[in-house]
Amino acid sequence: MSFPHLDSITASSRVLKVLSDLHVEADAEGPYLNPASSLDKFVTLDTDKCALVYLLLRSTGARYVVEAGTSFGLSTIYLALAVGQNATVAGGSGKVIATEQEAHKAARAREHWARAGPEVEPWIELREGDLRETLKKDLPDQVDFLLLDIWTPMALPTLKLVHPHLKKGAIVVTDNVESAKDGYQELFEYIGQPQNGFKATSIPFSGGLGFYVYLGQE
Numbered sequence: 001m002s003f004p005h006l007d008s009i010t011a012s013s014r015v016l017k018v019l020s021d022l023h024v025e026a027d028a029e030g031p032y033l034n035p036a037s038s039l040d041k042f043v044t045l046d047t048d049k050c051a052l053v054y055l056l057l058r059s060t061g062a063r064y065v066v067e068a069g070t071s072f073g074l075s076t077i078y079l080a081l082a083v084g085q086n087a088t089v090a091g092g093s094g095k096v097i098a099t100e101q102e103a104h105k106a107a108r109a110r111e112h113w114a115r116a117g118p119e120v121e122p123w124i125e126l127r128e129g130d131l132r133e134t135l136k137k138d139l140p141d142q143v144d145f146l147l148l149d150i151w152t153p154m155a156l157p158t159l160k161l162v163h164p165h166l167k168k169g170a171i172v173v174t175d176n177v178e179s180a181k182d183g184y185q186e187l188f189e190y191i192g193q194p195q196n197g198f199k200a201t202s203i204p205f206s207g208g209l210g211f212y213v214y215l216g217q218e
């Protein structure tokens with residue numbers, strides 16, 4: 001199976017092989033039904049969304065990223081590749097804060113990152129447990145990018161924890177804002193309140209991809 005979106009990614013053959021292998025595995029799993037039935041599933045971002053997120057991070061030079069949630073760590077590989085490449089170009093530091101509450105998923109994610117190797121693994125800090133606790137402290141002062149790929153009731157609590165750390169111009173991407181829009185009503189209301197400082201649009205990928213830019217008070 002070939003994955004044309006990988007042409008957009010700068011990475012070694014080792015990393016590209018891991019990405020390709022994991023997408024094959026993810027494609028073989030059944031459709032997402034609900035959280036309870038997805039404990040053994042990647043429920044990963046679609047490939048075009050992975051490429052977009054990687055390119056957004058590269059184009060903005062993002063170096064501090066929060067991912068909610070991580071599952072088996074496939075999307076995290078794209079984030080870490082971009083952060084590592086940006087940090088190397090800038091000659092500075094960078095980090096992806098990944099979050100996963102299921103211990104067996106976190107363990108699988110770590111295995112995948114180890115397989116991907118030094119372009120990926122060193123750039124990830126995985127916080128295991130409920131992100132409503134694990135993101136309460138020790139966030140970077142300036143978060144460049146937040147990937148909200150989480151069960152819908154967790155989206156707003158996550159954003160509220162990360163919001164005070166978002167740098168001006170930070171991007172927040174949220175998956176399935178059309179297909180799961182009923183579950184996102186509180187998030188949409190929060191994003192839409194002018195005092196919260198966001199501007200919003202969406203991208204018509206499958207299920208809809210929410211695209212929010214934090215501009216603060218202008």
Ligand SMILES: C[S@@+](CC[C@H](N)C(=O)[O-])C[C@H]1O[C@@H](n2cnc3c(N)ncnc32)[C@H](O)[C@@H]1O
Pocket residue numbers: 042043044045068069070071072073074075076099100101102105129130131132149150151154
């Ligand atoms: C859609 S999946 C993430 C997929 C991943 N971003 C990818 O593209 O490969 C959502 C993950 O969030 C995790 N999750 C749900 N609620 C959580 C919480 N409160 N704290 C931490 N992780 C949570 C789930 O266990 C699940 O693995």
